[in-house]
Amino acid sequence: MSIQKVIIPDKRFIPPFNEPARELRVLNKPLWFHQRDILAPYCVQEIECESLSEIPADLDKEMLVYRDNLFFDQNFIDEFVKRARASGIARQVAFAVDDGAIVGHALPLQEGIRRQGDFYVADLWYFPRGVEKNPKPLVIDTEPYEMGYYRIPTYLASEKGQVVFHVPLKPFLSIENWVHLFIANSPFGILSRGARADKELYQLKNKLKLVVKAFLERKHVLSSSKLVHIGKNCAIDPTAVIQGPTVIGNNVTIEAGAVITQSIIGNNVSVMQGCQVQWSVIGDGSWLSFRAAMTSTVLMERCIVAQNACLQLCVVGRNSFIGAGNTFTDFNLIPRPVMTYHRGKLVSTERNVLGSCVGHNCRIGSGFVVYPGRIIESDTVLAVTDDHFVIIENVPYSESHHHRLRDGELHQPQYRGSQEG
Numbered sequence: 001m002s003i004q005k006v007i008i009p010d011k012r013f014i015p016p017f018n019e020p021a022r023e024l025r026v027l028n029k030p031l032w033f034h035q036r037d038i039l040a041p042y043c044v045q046e047i048e049c050e051s052l053s054e055i056p057a058d059l060d061k062e063m064l065v066y067r068d069n070l071f072f073d074q075n076f077i078d079e080f081v082k083r084a085r086a087s088g089i090a091r092q093v094a095f096a097v098d099d100g101a102i103v104g105h106a107l108p109l110q111e112g113i114r115r116q117g118d119f120y121v122a123d124l125w126y127f128p129r130g131v132e133k134n135p136k137p138l139v140i141d142t143e144p145y146e147m148g149y150y151r152i153p154t155y156l157a158s159e160k161g162q163v164v165f166h167v168p169l170k171p172f173l174s175i176e177n178w179v180h181l182f183i184a185n186s187p188f189g190i191l192s193r194g195a196r197a198d199k200e201l202y203q204l205k206n207k208l209k210l211v212v213k214a215f216l217e218r219k220h221v222l223s224s225s226k227l228v229h230i231g232k233n234c235a236i237d238p239t240a241v242i243q244g245p246t247v248i249g250n251n252v253t254i255e256a257g258a259v260i261t262q263s264i265i266g267n268n269v270s271v272m273q274g275c276q277v278q279w280s281v282i283g284d285g286s287w288l289s290f291r292a293a294m295t296s297t298v299l300m301e302r303c304i305v306a307q308n309a310c311l312q313l314c315v316v317g318r319n320s321f322i323g324a325g326n327t328f329t330d331f332n333l334i335p336r337p338v339m340t341y342h343r344g345k346l347v348s349t350e351r352n353v354l355g356s357c358v359g360h361n362c363r364i365g366s367g368f369v370v371y372p373g374r375i376i377e378s379d380t381v382l383a384v385t386d387d388h389f390v391i392i393e394n395v396p397y398s399e400s401h402h403h404r405l406r407d408g409e410l411h412q413p414q415y416r417g418s419q420e421g
Helices: 031-039 074-087 100-106 180-202 204-215
Strands: 003-008 042-046 062-069 070-072 092-094 114-116 119-127 136-139 142-151 163-169 172-174 228-230 241-243 245-246 260-262 274-280 293-297 310-311 340-341 346-347
Touching: 031 070, 031 074, 070 074, 070 119, 070 180, 074 092, 074 119, 100 142, 100 163, 100 172, 119 136, 119 172, 119 310, 142 180, 163 180, 163 293, 172 180, 241 245, 245 260
Parallel strands: 003 042, 003 062, 092 136, 228 245, 241 260, 260 274, 274 293, 293 310
Antiparallel strands: 062 119, 070 172, 092 119, 114 119, 142 163, 340 346
């Protein structure tokens, strides 16, 4: 039986994109499209209301109500709907106060997941017979799976010298900052899929199926079709290395020497010789020039990354160009959490490792070094000059270089929004 879907719009814009979260891409889909697909097994009809109090009183059917800036996956929503229906009463999603994924990754830079008594609650509700007052909290265990993704000197990270994610097997996130787009796509998206695959491979029967499939295909286990899904009309050089879980769309070209690990490659993407793509999402129509390198990075649709550019833990908006040799750093030289802007203030991200964010329709010239946590606003154009090649502060649109071209001479702006490096 179909559940009525009620959407509460979150109209706040996410800097530097100047769009609400629902329009921004998660796992190569607009967030609203991702939500629709996840809820398709349960919901056919939908309406939009500004708040719970505005839902019509005569709408007395079974319903699922949620704010449209939320990210969740199929495993999460299946658990919530199954248990809520079984209870037969009104429920609101809740989390334990010691849930590692929620506390470690979802709480910073947002207000949508908030403390209520002995739990954290968020704006996702189930009502069996129309809206009711005081729905009971339904605690969902996100099942955090600790993953250390590379080792570094201890003075740069934890006491163990590891950068660690608590990757949820059932992810949930309120997207209110560009950092949440990184989390939704990489730790809560790509790595969550990988963590579930790891867990499944602990079962002997799954290991045997994977080994047999790899043997028949004469491929490495991680490169077999069980873990690497390739679309139609793709041209992949035999020297390219692709390891799963990875999804490659239609009409994709991957040239010699490219290495792709646990990523999503959209439709009509070109990956040239020697590129490195790890735990990343490459949007539809994007183009990666030779030796471009990306780790835990999100490119929205129709982006170009030129040769020798290096992006780590970054988010890049649609139709943007990243010039050759640009380096987006992800560590502070002084060991402290990276700072970024949220609600007009410079605040801690509570992360020791984080890249930067480039908005929509940007043109970033060759040879920049970008400090961690910086924001380049949409529609900005930047060109390197002798005395200006390090971006140490946020770059608003008003400081775009295309405002300052006079008689062919570039006059340097004075950047605002000072941040520590």
